[in-house]
Amino acid sequence: MTATITLLGALFAHYRRHPVQGIFLLVGIVVANVLLAGTLLINAQARASYGQGEQLLNASPSGQIRHRESGRPVDETDYILLRRSGFDTVAPLLRQVVRTSTNEAVELLGIDVFAMPRGTAAGDSAQTSELDFTGFAYPPYSLWASPTRLAQLGADEGERLPLLSGSSLPPLTALPDSQLGHRMLIDIGALQELTNQRGRLSSLLVFPTTAEQISRLEDALPHDLVYVSGSDAPDPAELTRSFHLNLAAMGLLAFVVGIFLTYNALAFSYTDRAELIRKLRLAGIARSEMRNALLLELALFLALGLLLGGWLGARLAASLLPGVGQTLAQLYGVYIAYPDSLVPAGFWLPPLMTAAAALLCVLFPLREMLDAPILEQRQSAWQHRNIQRRDRWFAVVGAGLLLAALFTALTLSRTSLGLWPALAGMACLLLGAALLLPLVLRLLLSALARAVPARNARLSWLVADSRWLLGPASLALMAMTLALVANSGLNTLIGSFRDATEQWLDQRLAADLYLRGDLDPGTLVEGLASEATGLEAGERYRTTVVRPTPRGGRAELEIVSLRSGARFRNAVRLIDGVDNAAERFRAGEGIYASERAWRLDGWVTGQLIQLCPDRPELQVLGTYHDYGNPRSQWMVSRDRFLECWPEQPPSGLTLSGPDGTDWNRLRALLT
Known part of the structure; x- marks a missing residue:
C-alpha cells in the first residue's frame, strides 16, 4: 500500500508541474456532470409540482367554477348567492397580469383567505401559522411571493413595486416553500381596486367535499357558469410533454457528450504522461503496481468530479428553474413551485455516465498505456497496430x-x-x-x-x-x-418549426383585427365609417363543454364558430378530411376537430359525434392544426353553433377591410 501511495505521489507530481492539465481533466469531468444533473433536476422538480397539483397555501382545489365562455369573468353576485346558499367550500379567485415600471409582467392571484376552508390557508397549517393574515386582508395589505420570485424581480421584502399605471403594489412579503412559483398572492379586494375589476372574478375555487354536495352545487349554478372537475381539466404534464421531452433529449445529449468529455480528458492525461509512465516502468515498477496506482488516481478524480458536478448541477438547476417556470407560465399557463430545496431525483444517471466513461478509459487508454512496450523503438509499430x-x-x-x-x-x-x-x-x-x-x-x-x-x-x-x-x-x-x-x-x-408556425398564423388569422367585448357589428362599422371604408365585421362565438372521449376518458373541449366567406374558409387547412369537406362544413353537416382532439382524445375523421343534446349526430369532416392551444377544440359553422347555443353571447368580433386600411390608427381608436 505504501508503494502504491508513493507511486501515486509521483503520478500527481506531473500535475504540480503542469497544473493546467490537471484542471482540464477535472473540469472535463465536472462539466459533463453539471449538464446532466441540471437537466435532470429541472425535469424532476417540474414533474413533482405537477404531481402535487395546483396549491394555494397548502389548499388543493378539487375543481373550479367558471364562465361557460372561455375568458369571460364570473359575476361576484353569483359567488355571494352560492355562499349564502350554504356552499362554504367555494372561494373566489381573480387572476390579473400587471406591469411594473420596468415593464416586467407580474401575475397576481387575488384570493380571500377567510373564505377558504378551515385547515388550509387560514387554518392550522404549520407553514402558514406565522403569517399575518390580518395584514394580508386589510389596508395597506401585503403581497406574498416566493423568495425566488422576489430575487427574479430584483425586489426586497417590504418593497412596494411601482406599476406602469402609476400606482404601486402592496409591500412584498416572502413566503418560503409556498408552491406559488411564478405567481404572487394578494387580497382579492385589493386586486379588484388595483385593476379596476370591481364585481368581477376569474373563477370560483371548489375545495374537496362530498359527491352529493358537488351535485347540489352544479344544480344551483346559473346557466352561464359551469363546474369543471380537476380530473377534467387539462393535465399539466400532458400540456408540457413536448417541453420536457426537449429537456430530456438535452439530458441524453449531455449524457453522451459527457462520456466523450470525460473520456477525452482522461485519455489526454494518459497520453501526456506516457513518457513518465514508461520511465517508471523502466525503473522497476511492476505492471500490477502501476495499474493499481492509475486506477486509484482515476477513482479519486472521478469521485471529486462527480461531487463537484452534482453540487454545481443543483446550483445550475436552482438558478434556471425560475426561467423555466416563467416559460411554462407564459406558454402553457402551467405553474411550478420554486422550493427552498430541489427534489432529489435522477442522481443515479451522473454516476452511471461517469462509470461508463471510466470503463471506456480502463478498456482503452489505460490498458493501452499498461500494455505499451517499454523500449521506445517498438512503440511506434505497436501503437499503429493498436489504433487499427x-x-x-x-x-x-x-x-x-x-x-x-x-x-x-x-x-x-x-x-x-x-x-x-x-x-x-x-x-x-x-x-x-x-x-x-x-x-x-x-x-x-x-x-x-x-x-x-x-x-x-x-x-x-x-x-x-x-x-x-x-x-x-x-x-x-x-x-x-x-x-x-x-x-x-x-x-x-427550430427553424422549420418557426417557419411552419409563422405560415400557420398568417393563414389562420384571416381577419385584420380581433376585438373582445359586447359590440354590435353594424354599430362598429358605422362608427368607423368616417375613418375607413369597406370594413366588414362579424361575430365570433366560443363556449366550453366536457365530453367523454372515444378512448374512455373525459376532455374539456372548446367549441368555436367559423365565419362564412372564402377569406375565413381558406383560413383552415385540413390535415386530412372527407370528400367535399369544405362544402359539407359550410352546410352544417359536420365539424372540424383540432389535431389535439384527434391525436390525444381519439376523435378521428369520419366519426359521428354529439355536438349538443336533442340534435342529430354530426360527422367529423376533418382535422386541422391548432398550434399552442392546450385544449382540444371543435370548430363548427356559425349557424350550427347558434342552433345549439342560441343564448350564447358573442365572445368578440372580427374586423377586416381592403388593403391600405390604417389598422394601427383603428386599433388606437378602439382601445
Whole structure:
C-alpha cells in the first residue's frame, strides 16, 4: 500500500508541474456532470409540482367554477348567492397580469383567505401559522411571493413595486416553500381596486367535499357558469410533454457528450504522461503496481468530479428553474413551485455516465498505456497496430448500431411505438455514424495516398502525417461530428418549426383585427365609417363543454364558430378530411376537430359525434392544426353553433377591410 501511495505521489507530481492539465481533466469531468444533473433536476422538480397539483397555501382545489365562455369573468353576485346558499367550500379567485415600471409582467392571484376552508390557508397549517393574515386582508395589505420570485424581480421584502399605471403594489412579503412559483398572492379586494375589476372574478375555487354536495352545487349554478372537475381539466404534464421531452433529449445529449468529455480528458492525461509512465516502468515498477496506482488516481478524480458536478448541477438547476417556470407560465399557463430545496431525483444517471466513461478509459487508454512496450523503438509499430484494432472494434459496434437504427425505422414505419423508441433509433444512427468515422477517414486517406504521385513528396508527407494524426484525434473528431450534427439538427428543427408556425398564423388569422367585448357589428362599422371604408365585421362565438372521449376518458373541449366567406374558409387547412369537406362544413353537416382532439382524445375523421343534446349526430369532416392551444377544440359553422347555443353571447368580433386600411390608427381608436 505504501508503494502504491508513493507511486501515486509521483503520478500527481506531473500535475504540480503542469497544473493546467490537471484542471482540464477535472473540469472535463465536472462539466459533463453539471449538464446532466441540471437537466435532470429541472425535469424532476417540474414533474413533482405537477404531481402535487395546483396549491394555494397548502389548499388543493378539487375543481373550479367558471364562465361557460372561455375568458369571460364570473359575476361576484353569483359567488355571494352560492355562499349564502350554504356552499362554504367555494372561494373566489381573480387572476390579473400587471406591469411594473420596468415593464416586467407580474401575475397576481387575488384570493380571500377567510373564505377558504378551515385547515388550509387560514387554518392550522404549520407553514402558514406565522403569517399575518390580518395584514394580508386589510389596508395597506401585503403581497406574498416566493423568495425566488422576489430575487427574479430584483425586489426586497417590504418593497412596494411601482406599476406602469402609476400606482404601486402592496409591500412584498416572502413566503418560503409556498408552491406559488411564478405567481404572487394578494387580497382579492385589493386586486379588484388595483385593476379596476370591481364585481368581477376569474373563477370560483371548489375545495374537496362530498359527491352529493358537488351535485347540489352544479344544480344551483346559473346557466352561464359551469363546474369543471380537476380530473377534467387539462393535465399539466400532458400540456408540457413536448417541453420536457426537449429537456430530456438535452439530458441524453449531455449524457453522451459527457462520456466523450470525460473520456477525452482522461485519455489526454494518459497520453501526456506516457513518457513518465514508461520511465517508471523502466525503473522497476511492476505492471500490477502501476495499474493499481492509475486506477486509484482515476477513482479519486472521478469521485471529486462527480461531487463537484452534482453540487454545481443543483446550483445550475436552482438558478434556471425560475426561467423555466416563467416559460411554462407564459406558454402553457402551467405553474411550478420554486422550493427552498430541489427534489432529489435522477442522481443515479451522473454516476452511471461517469462509470461508463471510466470503463471506456480502463478498456482503452489505460490498458493501452499498461500494455505499451517499454523500449521506445517498438512503440511506434505497436501503437499503429493498436489504433487499427481499435478502429475495427469501433466499426463493428458502429455497424451494429446502424443496423439497430434501420430496424427501428422499419418497425416505426409499420407500427407506432412512441417517441422514445424513435429517439433511441436516432441515437443509434448518430453514434453508429460517429463510430464508423475513423475507419471511413482511414480508408479515404489510404485511397488518397495511392492516388498521390510518388514524385510529389510534400503531398505524400501531408497524407501520411494525416493518417498518423487520425489515431490520437479520432475520438475528438467523433465528438466534433456529433456536436455538429446535433447543432445542425437543432437549428433545422427550430427553424422549420418557426417557419411552419409563422405560415400557420398568417393563414389562420384571416381577419385584420380581433376585438373582445359586447359590440354590435353594424354599430362598429358605422362608427368607423368616417375613418375607413369597406370594413366588414362579424361575430365570433366560443363556449366550453366536457365530453367523454372515444378512448374512455373525459376532455374539456372548446367549441368555436367559423365565419362564412372564402377569406375565413381558406383560413383552415385540413390535415386530412372527407370528400367535399369544405362544402359539407359550410352546410352544417359536420365539424372540424383540432389535431389535439384527434391525436390525444381519439376523435378521428369520419366519426359521428354529439355536438349538443336533442340534435342529430354530426360527422367529423376533418382535422386541422391548432398550434399552442392546450385544449382540444371543435370548430363548427356559425349557424350550427347558434342552433345549439342560441343564448350564447358573442365572445368578440372580427374586423377586416381592403388593403391600405390604417389598422394601427383603428386599433388606437378602439382601445
